Amino acid sequence: xxxxxxxxxxxxxxxxxxxxxxxxxxxxxxxxxxxxxxxxxxxxxxxxxxxxxxxxxxxxxxxxxxxxxxxxxxxxxxxxxxxxxxxxxxxxxxxxxxxxxxxxxxxxxxxxxxxxxxxxxxxxxxxxxxxxxxxxxxxxxxxxxxxxxxxxxxxxxxxxxxxxxxxxxxxxxxxxxxxxxxxxxxxxxxxxxxxxxxxxxxxxxxxxxxxxxxxxxxxxxxxxxxxxxxxxxxxxxxxxxxxxxxx
Ligand SMILES: C[S@@+](CC[C@H](N)C(=O)[O-])C[C@H]1O[C@@H](n2cnc3c(N)ncnc32)[C@H](O)[C@@H]1O
Numbered sequence: 001x002x003x004x005x006x007x008x009x010x011x012x013x014x015x016x017x018x019x020x021x022x023x024x025x026x027x028x029x030x031x032x033x034x035x036x037x038x039x040x041x042x043x044x045x046x047x048x049x050x051x052x053x054x055x056x057x058x059x060x061x062x063x064x065x066x067x068x069x070x071x072x073x074x075x076x077x078x079x080x081x082x083x084x085x086x087x088x089x090x091x092x093x094x095x096x097x098x099x100x101x102x103x104x105x106x107x108x109x110x111x112x113x114x115x116x117x118x119x120x121x122x123x124x125x126x127x128x129x130x131x132x133x134x135x136x137x138x139x140x141x142x143x144x145x146x147x148x149x150x151x152x153x154x155x156x157x158x159x160x161x162x163x164x165x166x167x168x169x170x171x172x173x174x175x176x177x178x179x180x181x182x183x184x185x186x187x188x189x190x191x192x193x194x195x196x197x198x199x200x201x202x203x204x205x206x207x208x209x210x211x212x213x214x215x216x217x218x219x220x221x222x223x224x225x226x227x228x229x230x231x232x233x234x235x236x237x238x239x240x241x242x243x244x245x246x247x
Contacts, residue, residue, distance in 0.1 A: 002026050005040040012038040019115050034189065036116055043123035045116055045185070055182055057124025059099050059138065060131045073097055074104045076212045076231040076238035077163055088161040090148035090203060091168050093186055095121050095141075097214070101165070102140040109161065110143045111151040114189050118145035148199055152206045164203040166222070167214040168196050197223035210242040 001021040003012035016023045044054035084105045089098045092110035102108045112118040121143045128138035200223045203211045213222045227239035
């Protein structure tokens, strides 16, 4: 981890201790490694020796660019009834989908197992909380750094989310251009992509209303299980598995 802003040295020291990452100087013997960087504006994840733009979570920029209503993901979660739901996004990544859901009025718990990625989410959420444009949306979001199965285990019957959302990393498809850089990096960071089928089965037990799974538009069903229905986007689709009582 590198601190690029001396006025934030104390914050960087606390974070490096929390994440168990040594604080090093810029370029200190780092060869092609992911490095968390504390800059004056934000926390970002760069790759030493790479010219790629670092990864960061910037919800404020997204707020201006997106309209949540009508998004296929929101339609998949809401079905015919658009009341606010409690949602557990078990594979939060950079929080793009979670933000769309929170923007539509839902309360979202973002579960991310990679500590660096979860730290980016925490940082983005904190900044969104200070921006009047995104403050109310940020209030509906909370980040948990954990393995999804542990987070789902922790949901007691009363606190169980109405919806569990899953967006595990897809296997790269030969048919399309390489996935966006952010996805490539998440793929490298999360190389041990656990057992999708077990996570799906657990999500179905815990969700009170439905499980929504993001897939490539022509990808196989998760755990080979056909959904009750699908909402299609341009490149991805959202498979919806409802409890009988919610259909
Ligand atoms: C495809 S990305 C999710 C992208 C996200 N939907 C977004 O909008 O940014 C998948 C993320 O889930 C995380 N992940 C995968 N399996 C997980 C698990 N079992 N528990 C927690 N996080 C997991 C990975 O570390 C990765 O960051």
